[in-house]
Amino acid sequence: MSNDEIYREIFVEPGELAKKIAGEYGYLPYMIQRYMYMLGVNDTYKLLEAFEKQVKPVIRTNTLLVEPRKLYSRLSDLGFILEEIRWAPYSFRVIESPDSPTIGSTHEYLKGYYYVHRDPATLIPSIILVHGFRGDVLDCCAAPGGKATHIAQLLNGEYHVYANDLVLYRLRALIGHILRMKLGNIIVTWSDARKLPSLLNKRFERIILDVPCSGEGTIMIDKTRKTKTRQSDLARMVKREIELLWSGLELLEYDGLLVYTTCSIAPEENEYVVSKVIELRNDIEIVDPPVKLFNWSRGLTSFHRLKFVETTSRCIRVWPHLHGMIGLTICIITKTRR
Structure with missing residues (x-):
């Protein structure tokens, strides 16, 4: 799909109430309209108030x-x-x-x-990924290293964690954490994750894909995200996220699990991305989390005029106003033999 096609599909026209609330809280109006579509007016206000609170590390x-x-x-x-x-x-x-x-x-x-x-929500994807698992893991977009070092620890320093990233200064931070924490089972690679299928002569039973995203769930940490991402920017991010998910799935073994996650509450970056990839291939499906850590929310099956595959209800949503953490979305995908 092109950026323009994605933009047309995800475009939201803000109404007068959304514009009014956006002015009160300092957001782009389309963002408020989306919150109202997802949550209704009352819970939109609760979300916005939650975003004003400080998080504790x-x-x-x-x-x-x-x-x-x-x-x-x-x-x-x-x-x-x-x-x-x-x-x-x-x-x-x-x-x-x-x-x-x-x-x-x-x-x-x-x-x-x-x-x-920054927040306990960032612990969730790693715990889910390796619950009951022992083996090598790929972290496609690993820097600065929170999830890669967590996974290495959960594997008790055994097996290998392949930690890849494209951005050099972030890779330096990752390597610094690996050395500081004395983790000898992490292998660092430097590449655009979309190129990894042609570079790695290996497939994995567990992959984590924490894609670069709008960070819309982290507004309490970075207030610039209230106005940072316009809808045209979002369309470009979504296109990249679709490409990254496709590439990650190419590296997944049959019956393995890929955890797709973002620190965003935007359905365009989560349920929409996963649904689009499912529509494009017939060998994957969303599965339920292997463990339930707390009473998180379920994924969306529709948003505004968009309809997602029904199994997106199996995805995990963490909401600031409901769970007291940053906004986070997780979808667990398996590759099936068909």
Whole structure:
């Protein structure tokens, strides 16, 4: 599909109420109209208020180097107030921090005892991907390394995590985290993920594809995202996301799982992308998550005038106003023998 074709399909014309609310909160009007289509007016206001709240960072213990309780104790002694993430008990939300040191400059951080995530939602895709699995994993768009290092840890430092990215400065950050956390089972590659099928002589039973996206679910972290992505920009992103998903699926073994995820609540970047790829090939399907960590929301099967494949209801949606985390969407796809 061309950018223009995608643009015509996803275009949303904002109404007067959407324009009014957009003016009040500082958004592009089409974004508000989309929220109203998805949530209704009342929940749109709740979402916008949730986006105004600050998020608290989360630390993920590197259990290959230190016990979570020992790390908790050491950071508590430094003046950090931590709260355990119930569904990822080796991780802690940073409720309060001392004036010094910062959470990213402690002796424990420099020794690789933990990774700092912006929000607990970013832990979900990795946990789902390797639940009950042991084997090599491909992370197609891996930098700066939160998911790749998490997966390497969940695999207990065994097997290999192939961590690929295109952007060099982000790759440097990834390599820095790998070295700091002493993770010897991560192999770093530098490529456009769309070219990986022709470069890798290997197929994988587990792939994570955290595509470059609008970041519309992270407005509480970056307020510029209220006005950063126009509908023409969104169409270009969607085209790239379709291409990335297609390439990722080419690297997936039959009966394997690919976790497609974005830090976006935009249905155009999630259910729409997955539906388009399903329409183009007959060897994939969306499956239910292998584990339920908390009471997340289900994926959308329609939006405005768009109809998605019915199985997009199996996707996962994390909403800021419902779950107290950044907005995140996850679809789990398997390749079938037909």
